[in-house]
Amino acid sequence: xxxxxxxxxxxxxxxxxxxxxxxxxxxxxxxxxxxxxxxxxxxxxxxxxxxxxxxxxxxxxxxxxxxxxxxxxxxxxxxxxxxxxxxxxxxxxxxxxxxxxxxxxxxxxxxxxxxxxxxxxxxxxxxxxxxxxxxxxxxxxxxxxxxxxxxxxxx
Amino acid sequence: xxxxxxxxxxxxxxxxxxxxxxxxxxxxxxxxxxxxxxxxxxxxxxxxxxxxxxxxxxxxxxxxxxxxxxxxxxxxxxxxxxxxxxxxxxxxxxxxxxxxxxxxxxxxxxxxxxxxxxxxxxxxxxxxxxxxxxxx
Numbered sequence: 001x002x003x004x005x006x007x008x009x010x011x012x013x014x015x016x017x018x019x020x021x022x023x024x025x026x027x028x029x030x031x032x033x034x035x036x037x038x039x040x041x042x043x044x045x046x047x048x049x050x051x052x053x054x055x056x057x058x059x060x061x062x063x064x065x066x067x068x069x070x071x072x073x074x075x076x077x078x079x080x081x082x083x084x085x086x087x088x089x090x091x092x093x094x095x096x097x098x099x100x101x102x103x104x105x106x107x108x109x110x111x112x113x114x115x116x117x118x119x120x121x122x123x124x125x126x127x128x129x130x131x132x133x134x135x136x137x138x139x140x141x142x143x144x145x146x147x148x149x150x151x152x153x154x155x
Numbered sequence: 156x157x158x159x160x161x162x163x164x165x166x167x168x169x170x171x172x173x174x175x176x177x178x179x180x181x182x183x184x185x186x187x188x189x190x191x192x193x194x195x196x197x198x199x200x201x202x203x204x205x206x207x208x209x210x211x212x213x214x215x216x217x218x219x220x221x222x223x224x225x226x227x228x229x230x231x232x233x234x235x236x237x238x239x240x241x242x243x244x245x246x247x248x249x250x251x252x253x254x255x256x257x258x259x260x261x262x263x264x265x266x267x268x269x270x271x272x273x274x275x276x277x278x279x280x281x282x283x284x285x286x287x288x289x290x291x
Contacts, residue, residue, distance in 0.1 A: 100241060100290060107242035115225055148238040 019072040026069075026079035027086070031061040035095035047143040051091065054119050054130040058085030061092035081120070103148055110144040113137050196233045196240060196289075202281050209257050209268045237289050244286035248279040 034040075038048055057063050058081055069078040089105055097105060112118040114137065124131045132140070198206065206229055213223030215230050227243060235243065250256040251270070262269050270278065 100245065100286070103238050104242045104245050107239055107246075111225070148242075149236070152238040152241075 022072060022076075024072060024075035024079040025083065026065075026075060027083060029061040029063055029092075031092045032095075035093050036060075037091040037094040040095055041147060043147075044143065047139055050132065050136055050140055054132055056091065057127070057130075058082050058123070059089045059091050061086075061090065077122075081123070099151055102151055106144040106148045106151075110141045113140050113144075196285075198232070199281070202278065205270065205274050205278050209270050209274075212268070213261075241286045241289050244282040244289075248282040248286070251275050251279040251282070 037043065037051075043051070052062075063082055065078075068074050089109070094102070113132070116137075119127075119130050119132070210227075211229055212218065213220040214227040216224070216228055218224050227247070232240060232243060252275070254275075257268055257270070
């Protein structure tokens with residue numbers, strides 16, 4: 001019985017080691033100077049802090065990679081979320097967006113925050129500090145409204 | 156004779172004044188009726204037909220689908236601020252172009268609600284053009 005248990009354990013360890021060889025597809029951080037949101041737009045300090053804490057890990061080139069993000073299979077999940085997040089919105093490449101794309105991004109941000117779709121629940125589980133209170137959500141939404149109106153040249 | 160001429164002139168002036176005032180009243184009423192209450196945004200009839208066929212069911216204020224209502228309310232588009240309207244129109248164009256809307260699950264149940272390739276093109280081109288117009 002003990003021998004069987006030892007074999008199962010060895011197989012499990014073997015599989016775990018083999019998993020580490022499979023690449024996660026994780027992209028590193030590649031910020032471009034002069035293209036970041038905070039370099040281009042005057043964002044109130046409180047809003048900047050909220051965006052950095054709750055959004056920047058997946059939506060910028062300033063992601064922090066905790067130790068477990070390098071261990072498969074968690075690394076696969078983290079890589080997927082970061083890649084999709086950056087594809088949808090990358091604050092570090094804000095300067096690449098046209099005025100119209102910025103309006104779209106601000107509107108989507110506001111909707112995701114209002115509908116409590118973002119930050120993703122699994123991210124909040126691992127980063128409880130990223131959870132946003134109703135008041136903090138309102139702060140971000142108000143900023144998106146102000147920024148969009150300013151971009152549009154006042155209405 | 157002089158009296159007659161005087162009366163006639165007075166009558167013509169009075170008639171002219173009444174006509175001018177009534178014409179002014181009519182034209183001001185016309186302007187008021189034409190002026191939109193909230194926004195200049197109007198959906199053309201042919202586009203409205205397409206929206207009604209394939210989108211309105213889930214994207215109106217009384218719809219059952221919460222996701223649909225969260226994403227878009229067609230009947231409230233004209234009340235949106237211009238920057239929101241631009242974003243919404245671009246979003247409409249994008250989801251139609253990508254074939255994400257109407258959702259395939261919905262179309263399995265209601266195949267008659269599907270947009271033809273031409274209809275999709277008409278709808279997305281209208282949305283992009285309308286957004287472009289608002290940006291000017």
